[in-house]
Amino acid sequence: MVTMVLEAIKYTPQGLYILDQLRLPHESVYIPIANSVDAFNAIRSMTVRGAPAIAIVASLALAVELANKEFHIADEVRVFVSEKLKYLVTSRPTAVNLSDAAQKLENLVNETEGDAKTLVGTYIAAAEKMLVDDVNDNTNIGRNGLEWSKKTIGKDKFSILTICNTGSLATAGYGTALGIIRSIHRDGLLSHAYALETRPYNQGSRLTAYELVHDNIPATLITDSMASVLLKTHPEIKMIVVGADRVAKNGDTANKIGTYQLSIIAKHHGVKFVVAAPTTSIDLRTKSGEDIVIEQRKPQELVTVRGPVIDTEGNVTKEEVRTVHIAAPGIGVWNPAFDVAPAALIDAIVTEKGVVEKDENGKFHLESFFL
Numbered sequence: 118m119v120t121m122v123l124e125a126i127k128y129t130p131q132g133l134y135i136l137d138q139l140r141l142p143h144e145s146v147y148i149p150i151a152n153s154v155d156a157f158n159a160i161r162s163m164t165v166r167g168a169p170a171i172a173i174v175a176s177l178a179l180a181v182e183l184a185n186k187e188f189h190i191a192d193e194v195r196v197f198v199s200e201k202l203k204y205l206v207t208s209r210p211t212a213v214n215l216s217d218a219a220q221k222l223e224n225l226v227n228e229t230e231g232d233a234k235t236l237v238g239t240y241i242a243a244a245e246k247m248l249v250d251d252v253n254d255n256t257n258i259g260r261n262g263l264e265w266s267k268k269t270i271g272k273d274k275f276s277i278l279t280i281c282n283t284g285s286l287a288t289a290g291y292g293t294a295l296g297i298i299r300s301i302h303r304d305g306l307l308s309h310a311y312a313l314e315t316r317p318y319n320q321g322s323r324l325t326a327y328e329l330v331h332d333n334i335p336a337t338l339i340t341d342s343m344a345s346v347l348l349k350t351h352p353e354i355k356m357i358v359v360g361a362d363r364v365a366k367n368g369d370t371a372n373k374i375g376t377y378q379l380s381i382i383a384k385h386h387g388v389k390f391v392v393a394a395p396t397t398s399i400d401l402r403t404k405s406g407e408d409i410v411i412e413q414r415k416p417q418e419l420v421t422v423r424g425p426v427i428d429t430e431g432n433v434t435k436e437e438v439r440t441v442h443i444a445a446p447g448i449g450v451w452n453p454a455f456d457v458a459p460a461a462l463i464d465a466i467v468t469e470k471g472v473v474e475k476d477e478n479g480k481f482h483l484e485s486f487f488l
């Protein structure tokens with residue numbers, strides 16, 4: 118039995134390694150990321166995924182590349198950094214964390230005075246800080262989510278439903294929505310966690326389920342289509358908590374496909390619908406969900422599944438992991454990776470800086486985080 122780890126990103130100044138999330142939970146394999154091309158390919162193929170994790174991997178990949186390259190003058194570094202960051206941002210369009218990190222790093226390098234070596238050093242230190250800051254932000258999101266739940270839901274045990282993977286594997290550690298579940302569990306208030314399988318890429322059944330089992334959190338996996346009847350039959354579920362790839366200025370939130378339907382059924386069943394995200398996921402330049410670009414993924418992701426070979430009893434018979442086709446050949450496929458939960462259906466947005474709820478006119482004021 119291979120021991121699985123809960124660390125998506127391993128970084129030292131000598132190198133960057135990422136856990137291949139396409140092979141989890143069947144195989145735990147780290148692969149080296151030596152430069153921005155490696156990072157681009159890893160992000161595009163979803164070898165690393167989750168909004169904060171892809172921003173950090175892209176930033177650190179360029180740090181490793183810069184450390185191993187020779188520059189003669191400062192402007193050479195500025196041009197190189199700008200070109201590479203622009204390229205990295207095109208790997209996946211919906212999560213804002215990547216373009217936010219790229220913009221901050223580019224500004225920093227452009228505004229820093231000094232020679233090429235100084236600029237490279239400044240870039241590397243800033244990229245390394247993003248890795249450290251993300252873990253701190255997530256533990257603060259967890260604490261803020263716990264306090265909000267005590268105030269809003271009460272101090273009796275309750276159950277929570279979540280989608281996709283927003284945990285240690287989607288971030289530098291601890292997680293956002295899954296971080297809140299972790300904090301509520303540690304405080305003794307979690308009755309049970311329910312994880313959606315999250316088709317087509319199964320981030321729920323492969324990654325969140327793995328994290329929940331790893332942490333001994335009482336949890337059950339359901340298919341995406343079971344969510345409404347779960348809420349109807351399990352009144353102890355008081356909260357749905359989801360992550361975010363981009364939160365627009367008005368609070369509309371793009372997240373993994375299936376999040377929108379959860380926001381609708383939460384309202385119908387009187388369950389709190391909570392978004393957990395670092396403030397780097399808030400994009401004040403995007404006015405509403407209408408302006409968010411939703412990534413379309415390849416049809417193959419929907420019509421195939423990957424896993425180890427099993428016998429008729431369900432036992433794994435071979436170590437071999439295979440990809441198999443599960444749909445009628447020739448069928449057309451629509452595969453948007455994300456959808457948008459409207460602000461009207463969101464009860465609270467939990468960040469590392471605090472929790473925002475709507476005012477008496479039903480409006481979120483997210484700009485308060487950036488004053």
Ligand SMILES: CSC[C@@H](O)[C@@H](O)C(=O)COP(=O)(O)O
Binds near residue numbers: 169361
């Ligand atoms: C803390 S991760 C927040 C979101 O990025 C997460 O919920 C999500 O939608 C991830 O999608 P993915 O396609 O796996 O990158």
